[in-house]
Amino acid sequence: MADPYDVDILVEGVLAGRRLQLARAITLVESSRPDHRQRARLLLQRLLPAAGQAVRVGISGVPGAGKSTFIDALGSRLVRAGHKVAVLAVDPSSSRTGGSILGDRTRMAELAASDNAFVRPSPSGGQLGGVARATRESMTVLEAAGFDVVIVETVGVGQSEVAVGDMVDTFLMLALARAGDQLQGIKRGILERVDVIAVNKADGDQAGEARVCARELRGAMRLMTGDSAKAPEVLTCSALTGDGLDEVWEKVTAHRAALVEAGSLAQRRADQQRSWLHTLTESELLDALRSSPQVRAARAEVEAGMTDGTVSAPEGSQRLIETFYA
Amino acid sequence: MADPYDVDILVEGVLAGRRLQLARAITLVESSRPDHRQRARLLLQRLLPAAGQAVRVGISGVPGAGKSTFIDALGSRLVRAGHKVAVLAVDPSSSRTGGSILGDRTRMAELAASDNAFVRPSPSGGQLGGVARATRESMTVLEAAGFDVVIVETVGVGQSEVAVGDMVDTFLMLALARAGDQLQGIKRGILERVDVIAVNKADGDQAGEARVCARELRGAMRLMTGDSAKAPEVLTCSALTGDGLDEVWEKVTAHRAALVEAGSLAQRRADQQRSWLHTLTESELLDALRSSPQVRAARAEVEAGMTDGTVSAPEGSQRLIETFYA
Numbered sequence: 001m002a003d004p005y006d007v008d009i010l011v012e013g014v015l016a017g018r019r020l021q022l023a024r025a026i027t028l029v030e031s032s033r034p035d036h037r038q039r040a041r042l043l044l045q046r047l048l049p050a051a052g053q054a055v056r057v058g059i060s061g062v063p064g065a066g067k068s069t070f071i072d073a074l075g076s077r078l079v080r081a082g083h084k085v086a087v088l089a090v091d092p093s094s095s096r097t098g099g100s101i102l103g104d105r106t107r108m109a110e111l112a113a114s115d116n117a118f119v120r121p122s123p124s125g126g127q128l129g130g131v132a133r134a135t136r137e138s139m140t141v142l143e144a145a146g147f148d149v150v151i152v153e154t155v156g157v158g159q160s161e162v163a164v165g166d167m168v169d170t171f172l173m174l175a176l177a178r179a180g181d182q183l184q185g186i187k188r189g190i191l192e193r194v195d196v197i198a199v200n201k202a203d204g205d206q207a208g209e210a211r212v213c214a215r216e217l218r219g220a221m222r223l224m225t226g227d228s229a230k231a232p233e234v235l236t237c238s239a240l241t242g243d244g245l246d247e248v249w250e251k252v253t254a255h256r257a258a259l260v261e262a263g264s265l266a267q268r269r270a271d272q273q274r275s276w277l278h279t280l281t282e283s284e285l286l287d288a289l290r291s292s293p294q295v296r297a298a299r300a301e302v303e304a305g306m307t308d309g310t311v312s313a314p315e316g317s318q319r320l321i322e323t324f325y326a
Numbered sequence: 327m328a329d330p331y332d333v334d335i336l337v338e339g340v341l342a343g344r345r346l347q348l349a350r351a352i353t354l355v356e357s358s359r360p361d362h363r364q365r366a367r368l369l370l371q372r373l374l375p376a377a378g379q380a381v382r383v384g385i386s387g388v389p390g391a392g393k394s395t396f397i398d399a400l401g402s403r404l405v406r407a408g409h410k411v412a413v414l415a416v417d418p419s420s421s422r423t424g425g426s427i428l429g430d431r432t433r434m435a436e437l438a439a440s441d442n443a444f445v446r447p448s449p450s451g452g453q454l455g456g457v458a459r460a461t462r463e464s465m466t467v468l469e470a471a472g473f474d475v476v477i478v479e480t481v482g483v484g485q486s487e488v489a490v491g492d493m494v495d496t497f498l499m500l501a502l503a504r505a506g507d508q509l510q511g512i513k514r515g516i517l518e519r520v521d522v523i524a525v526n527k528a529d530g531d532q533a534g535e536a537r538v539c540a541r542e543l544r545g546a547m548r549l550m551t552g553d554s555a556k557a558p559e560v561l562t563c564s565a566l567t568g569d570g571l572d573e574v575w576e577k578v579t580a581h582r583a584a585l586v587e588a589g590s591l592a593q594r595r596a597d598q599q600r601s602w603l604h605t606l607t608e609s610e611l612l613d614a615l616r617s618s619p620q621v622r623a624a625r626a627e628v629e630a631g632m633t634d635g636t637v638s639a640p641e642g643s644q645r646l647i648e649t650f651y652a
Binding site: 037040041042044045048049052137140270273274276277280281282284285286289299302303306307309310311312313314315316317318320321324 | 366378603607625633636639641
């Protein structure tokens with residue numbers, strides 16, 4: 001049997017937009033096996049010149065805000081308008097099985113059935129760092145395959161949003177009209193990174209409530225940013241009826257166009273790349289520290305000594321570093 | 327001339343509560359010189375059995391909230407009640423000079439003049455990690471010298487509070503009555519770590535406004551924690567007149583007593599120690615990475631390649647890691 005991860009074949013297949021090689025290339029960059037990492041680096045190195053052209057959008061939202069339905073509806077519209085749309089996810093809590101891939105296809109049924117869309121569930125892997133790395137590298141693969149809209153979905157638990165904010169051009173948050181707890185449902189660290197807010201499910205009986213919620217959020221955003229020019233746009237929409245989806249997409253592209261006009265998109269992406277280089281380098285070194293069996297054994301001893309009160313933290317850390325270098 | 331950093335002399339002097347050796351010991355743990363670090367580790371290792379008994383309180387607040395006056399007034403009361411009170415600070419923005427040490431003594435004039443108090447300005451050093459390390463280690467020195475109340479002041483810019491929250495038992499925030507921007511002035515990441523809030527300057531014409539502010543903050547805290555039992559206590563006080571200071575201290579000690587009663591103080595401190603061990607170990611390794619001249623030279627090349635689009639971040643990070651190990 002041919003090697004499924006032959007880098008030459010993968011590069012050629014991805015650049016030609018063939019789904020089999022595309023899926024395999026993403027599986028390769030998701031892997032943390034050292035030999036796979038080695039090949040993934042070669043692959044990404046060769047795909048890089050063809051990547052970087054997509055509109056990169058992060059989408060977050062409180063549980064129940066209807067992210068899947070929204071992405072399905074928005075993505076399908078974009079496909080009909082001639083775009084190639086990829087959907088990735090960052091969800092460190094997911095543990096992928098065959099079943100949940102199917103689940104992911106089911107929950108974005110229309111989009112997943114399209115030849116011009118590619119829906120990929122979050123890589124599993126437990127730690128946010130690993131999941132974010134895989135998603136970021138998958139983005140490069142998908143851009144090289146000609147996807148011009150990349151949507152990165154996140155689970156809405158705080159740190160994931162920060163990671164996604166570091167890889168997209170524009171961050172869209174879905175909110176839900178539920179009187180009284182608009183602020184409570186939104187993790188505070190996220191608010192500072194949001195560019196557009198859409199109050200979803202603005203349909204039927206809930207349309208009025210959604211408008212009230214949007215008005216309240218608009219006020220809260222102005223208060224919190226302390227500068228209404230910098231406050232994110234707040235809209236209402238309904239993924240169910242499609243109302244407002246075009247307007248939301250307009251705000252997303254307008255935000256990005258403003259970045260381009262100000263010359264700050266290139267700068268933002270260069271900054272993201274540099275920060276990404278540092279994150280990767282440091283996380284690889286710390287992985288080596290954490291996975292060293294010698295360090296792990298020494299750590300158990302040091303922690304026992306700290307519990308006894310016989311070892312101080314500075315002394316203990318010195319021992320661990322010496323063990324690592326040895 | 328005798329070696330001012332002789333570890334035997336420092337240990338003996340600190341345990342006897344002598345101020346000269348105390349000050350020198352703190353200067354030693356604040357230093358980042360490798361030979362000083364080596365001695366500091368020995369020193370801390372020997373002082374550790376005598377440390378750990380103090381009430382550790384973090385104090386933060388918006389600029390203008392009157393932190394210095396508050397700490398001066400509260401600390402002086404505690405000294406009069408028989409306590410030995412140490413005041414440390416975490417302020418990565420400070421660049422200490424002879425002048426600002428004097429400044430620090432001036433701004434806490436009463437406390438600084440007391441034999442049973444020790445006021446130390448923030449170590450300078452630029453990076454939060456280094457400043458937090460020095461403060462944490464100074465805390466051990468001061469506890470070994472018999473200080474039973476250690477107050478750690480922080481500047482109110484976000485990350486410093488998180489670092490201080492990881493080294494104290496109870497976190498007190500000073501707020502200021504200024505209608506309308508209570509939420510804006512408080513960094514959002516801090517709210518989750520605050521145990522007690524005191525609205526200061528509740529005196530003269532401002533007393534009523536302070537009470538209104540306290541009521542608003544109480545409501546906001548309940549909304550944000552989503553659980554009124556977990557919401558921090560909110561009080562008013564005046565560092566100027568002394569009104570309410572005893573009540574604030576009661577809430578601080580009551581919070582700590584509840585931790586002790588629930589058996590969670592020992593657990594919290596053990597967790598802090600373990601997390602501190604990991605932080606120290608990882609930061610020392612990353613320091614070595616960042617300060618390597620070979621890695622720095624390679625990074626400049628890699629970043630140039632990334633700007634050209636000829637080097638991917640995964641490839642670049644691999645090169646940097648190989649350079650570091652070489």
